[in-house]
Amino acid sequence: MNNKTFRVLAINPGATSTKNGIFANETCIAESTIRHDYQELAACGSIKNQKRLRTELVLKFVKEAGVELASLDAVVGRGGIIKPLESGTYAINDKMLADLSIEPATIHASSLAGIIAREIGDSLGIPSYIVDPVTVDELCPQARLTGIKGIERQTIFHALNSKAVARRVCKEIGRKYEESRLVVAHMGGGVSVGAHLEGRVVDVNTAAAGEGPFSPERSGGVPLFPIIEMCYSGTYSKAEMMDLVVKKSGMQMHIGTTDLRKAEAMIADGDSYAALVVETMAYMVAKEIGAMCAVLSGRVDGIILTGGLAYSTLFTNYIKARVERLATVYMCPGEDELLALAEGALAVLRKETAVKEY
Incomplete structure (x- = not known):
């Protein structure tokens, strides 16, 4: 069993807030909900253009928490509206980064999580992940077919x-x-x-x-x-x-x-x-x-x-x-999504499960 203590930064952006947590294994050692001013977000012109603002605030949170960036082992973000995929922890590769930067992902702030996580991870030389995005799709064939040919059910869920x-x-x-x-x-x-x-x-x-x-x-x-x-x-x-x-x-x-x-x-x-x-x-x-x-x-x-x-x-x-x-x-x-993100990253860091490629 791996007894190492891993440190993971979890990022979960919403429409008007960004929730962040730093975990030492499953223990949250720092947590914050950053409330964004509506006018400040509107001045960005688009959700995609909010990246710089939100990234700076995430890094400020880490600094104020007294955690050295160099001590982090991974960064994990909430998955956005990307293509349907199986459940799991995914490395944020270039293809995912491209899909997070275009519609439909850009209609929701959750797309910024993967983009910010990749940027911070790359700057530190550590892996960046997403875990179980809303587009997880594991439907059986009978659940997919509908009574109107050409319209199939797809999943966007919690x-x-x-x-x-x-x-x-x-x-x-x-x-x-x-x-x-x-x-x-x-x-x-x-x-x-x-x-x-x-x-x-x-x-x-x-x-x-x-x-x-x-x-x-x-x-x-x-x-x-x-x-x-x-x-x-x-x-x-x-x-x-x-x-x-x-x-x-x-x-x-x-x-x-x-x-x-x-x-x-x-x-x-x-x-x-x-x-x-x-x-x-x-x-x-x-x-x-x-x-x-x-x-x-x-x-x-x-x-x-x-x-x-x-x-x-x-x-x-x-x-x-x-x-x-x-x-x-x-x-x-309730819903402890920051912990859920950390758990997904930890499973990969501990080699309990394999990281998936998008």
Whole structure:
């Protein structure tokens, strides 16, 4: 067993923040969430042009943490919207760097993670990686085909956290992830529920494409005919329809908030419609879990509830009441993505798994 202490810098950019962590093996020795001023980001002109600003702030974080750059063994970044690939830890090679620099990757700040990680890694002569990007695609053929020829399902989901919590639960219960059958429900601003079969996510709803349960801000699956009518009504542009499905529907459209804590307060004050909306959202998550249990032929080693909504006892109790007879339910609230990134890098540094080439 490798007893060396490895130091890893993990970088996770979001739309208005950059989260950073420095790890000594699995222990986080420094962590920061850098909040970016909207006007400062807008002045960059594009997400791609934010690289210099964010890189300088990441390096400032490392310096203020009192960590010598020369002590780092690797830099790991959140994967952006790149081509579909299998789960794993990938070296940031020139091809990936090129793909992170063009659309569709450049529409989201997560693409900057790989670019910044590669730049810092190269300057220090150490490896740079990404781990389980949102485009992890391990669908079985039956999950890919649809009823309209020429339209196939592809996955964009919370792969990083879903895979990480699955591995952690397996470790806790003495199983190998690669030999387990699990259903993982990541529940946040979007909800993705995946069937994990022997280390591969063979089916999962793509929340950003309008599949699965509705969430605090996304529509989930809705009847197609009314959507088609809306598209041709002349009232909405294509961009407005996309925003409606991904950002402006779900719980907030019903009761005016994306915050489940506020929804619970409304319920406590006697708002019966808020109660119906929250219970229905949980009902839909439970129904999707049931569907993924069917994907696994009903043989399920565990159901994992994770993401921000998993902190809510009210919400998770609704779900557990419907699914706990299917398999043991494990609670992993929140999403520790910095640790998940570090774990992916550490597995390669320790030679527990092979690094993959993009």
